[in-house]
Amino acid sequence: MLAVTDLRKEFGGLVAVDDVNFEIGDEEIVGLIGPNGAGKTTLFNSITGVLEPEDGTRVEFDGTDIVALETHAIARKGLVRTFQIVRVFDEMTVFENVMTGALFGNEESVSEREAEERSRDALEFIGLMDKKDMTTGNLPIAQKKQLELARALASKPRLLLLDEIASGLTPGEIAELTDTIRRLRDERGISVFWIEHIMDAIMGVADRIIVLNSGRKLAEGTPDEIRDNKEVIEAYLGDEA
Numbered sequence: 001m002l003a004v005t006d007l008r009k010e011f012g013g014l015v016a017v018d019d020v021n022f023e024i025g026d027e028e029i030v031g032l033i034g035p036n037g038a039g040k041t042t043l044f045n046s047i048t049g050v051l052e053p054e055d056g057t058r059v060e061f062d063g064t065d066i067v068a069l070e071t072h073a074i075a076r077k078g079l080v081r082t083f084q085i086v087r088v089f090d091e092m093t094v095f096e097n098v099m100t101g102a103l104f105g106n107e108e109s110v111s112e113r114e115a116e117e118r119s120r121d122a123l124e125f126i127g128l129m130d131k132k133d134m135t136t137g138n139l140p141i142a143q144k145k146q147l148e149l150a151r152a153l154a155s156k157p158r159l160l161l162l163d164e165i166a167s168g169l170t171p172g173e174i175a176e177l178t179d180t181i182r183r184l185r186d187e188r189g190i191s192v193f194w195i196e197h198i199m200d201a202i203m204g205v206a207d208r209i210i211v212l213n214s215g216r217k218l219a220e221g222t223p224d225e226i227r228d229n230k231e232v233i234e235a236y237l238g239d240e241a
């Protein structure tokens with residue numbers, strides 16, 4: 001579904017992402033972890049059109065080169081992301097927020113009625129239907145994150161990029177969130193590529209983990225393989241020292 005080849009991004013003399021290669025398949029949940037400054041956010045930004053990667057980088061989504069495309073054009077193709085800092089519109093209701101995803105996230109134009117149907121479906125799937133008329137600014141953080149997921153779902157994604165969606169949540173809220181993410185894959189066939197610092201959140205649900213360190217891919221494997229990987233452990237210990 002997503003094939004990234006020789007992804008490179010420099011800031012002045014600093015190589016933030018250093019010729020990284022990987023693929024994400026259909027109905028797969030892939031975690032992206034690594035110490036602070038490893039290049040995770042830069043990698044996400046380079047895939048989603050926020051940053052322009054260096055020449056030689058190839059990013060193919062369903063066989064189409066998306067490197068030169070703008071963020072909204074990439075989203076319309078079905079590659080949708082959430083942000084580390086939640087970006088819902090606080091002054092709108094929950095339902096209005098989800099409608100923005102349903103109306104603007106799709107390649108084909110969607111009627112108001114169809115958008116409303118998709119929004120209702122997304123809110124029901126995520127479990128937020130009873131909050132649909134609330135002003136978003138009044139929601140607690142866990143529900144704002146659910147709302148971000150609902151809005152993304154309403155735009156009919158094929159691949160969802162999640163940026164530290166578990167941060168700031170209690171263990172109970174994290175368990176609920178990971179359950180929702182697993183259902184997105186199992187029941188809706190959506191692939192997930194997920195940056196996360198909270199290991200308990202990502203290790204329990206990911207099929208595969210990619211580890212970045214100093215811009216390079218340090219390791220890739222199942223959660224169990226990554227937990228036992230000496231180089232990965234050392235990279236994290238170095239981060240804490």
Ligand SMILES: Nc1ncnc2c1ncn2[C@@H]1O[C@H](COP(=O)(O)OP(=O)(O)OP(=O)(O)O)[C@@H](O)[C@H]1O
Pocket residue numbers: 011014016034035036037038039040041042043
């Ligand atoms: N806009 C920028 N200009 C210059 N340097 C940048 C910019 N954005 C990121 N960097 C640098 O690129 C490197 C990778 O940063 P990035 O934010 O991608 O790491 P990260 O793995 O997401 O870190 P964290 O886990 O702390 O969010 C860091 O050295 C960072 O200082």
